[in-house]
Amino acid sequence: MNARITLSPVTPDDIDFITDLEMSVSLWPFEDMIPTDKEAVRKTVAERIYSDWHKQFVIRLASPEATPVGEVHIHWYVKERESWELGYSLFPEYRGQGYCTEAAQLALKLAFEEWKAHRVVAMCNEYNTSSIKVLERLGLTREGVFREEIYWNNQWVDQYFYAILDREYLGRKGI
Incomplete structure (x- = not known):
């Protein structure tokens, strides 16, 4: 099967793109805290580019134009436990197409096969059914519910906590 997308590590040339993406209310409809200080976000994005603890990639269509369609990031959750956290965002017009x-599969591959993660976690708003479907397709297990963790849409809502272990990932891949 031909790859439909590629991941390109965020570079200094991508700082404005990622900054705008991270500040876009329309791209994070289920989040409770969207940053508003553009210079602070730009500084953070720039600092993370060369870090060991935060890896961020532009999701691009595998086409001659290499159209950017979103981002995926993975960062240390608890370093001492070899635990990483996964997150992603996709422009609305590219959602629902896989x-x-x-x-996220490519990010998991990096985490488990290259960085030797023991565990990868992800969290999402209970109303974010699209993200729930993605996480479950990836083989993550819902391990818990943080009750009323997010103040969203003028109400407290639950946040779901998902995880996958290295042996689960590697077992599925036959590695």
């Missing part, structure tokens, strides 16, 4: 799942 691109997010493919990008």
